Amino acid sequence: MISSFSAKITVDAKEKTKAIFDSINTDNEFYPENPTKTNMSLNDKITISIESDHIPHLRANLNSTLRLIQASYDSIESVKI
Numbered sequence: 001m002i003s004s005f006s007a008k009i010t011v012d013a014k015e016k017t018k019a020i021f022d023s024i025n026t027d028n029e030f031y032p033e034n035p036t037k038t039n040m041s042l043n044d045k046i047t048i049s050i051e052s053d054h055i056p057h058l059r060a061n062l063n064s065t066l067r068l069i070q071a072s073y074d075s076i077e078s079v080k081i
Contacts, residue, residue: 004051005058009045011069016076021046023072024065036061 013020021042028038036052038061048065052058 002055004054006051007032007048008050009046009048009062009065010070013046013050013073016073017044017046018042020069020072020077024048024068027068037072038065046074 011017011020021040024046025040025042028034028040035054035057036050038051039049041047046069050058050061052061052063
């Protein structure tokens with residue numbers, strides 16, 4: 001029997017939240033062969049839900065998503081518009 005694994009991330013980057021969402025959601029939309037089920041939504045915060053039947057896939061997607069969030073945040077911070 002295979003169990004399903006899941007993770008849920010909530011990100012609040014204040015005024016940078018929408019820009020970060022637009023950046024990471026684009027990657028998610030154009031990755032149809034993603035072995036995990038990944039849903040992203042934006043309200044006041046970014047909510048990311050990841051599901052997979054294999055924990056290594058879940059972990060890899062979670063790590064990639066967190067790195068993309070950090071890279072997006074750092075890029076926005078470095079510009080200081």
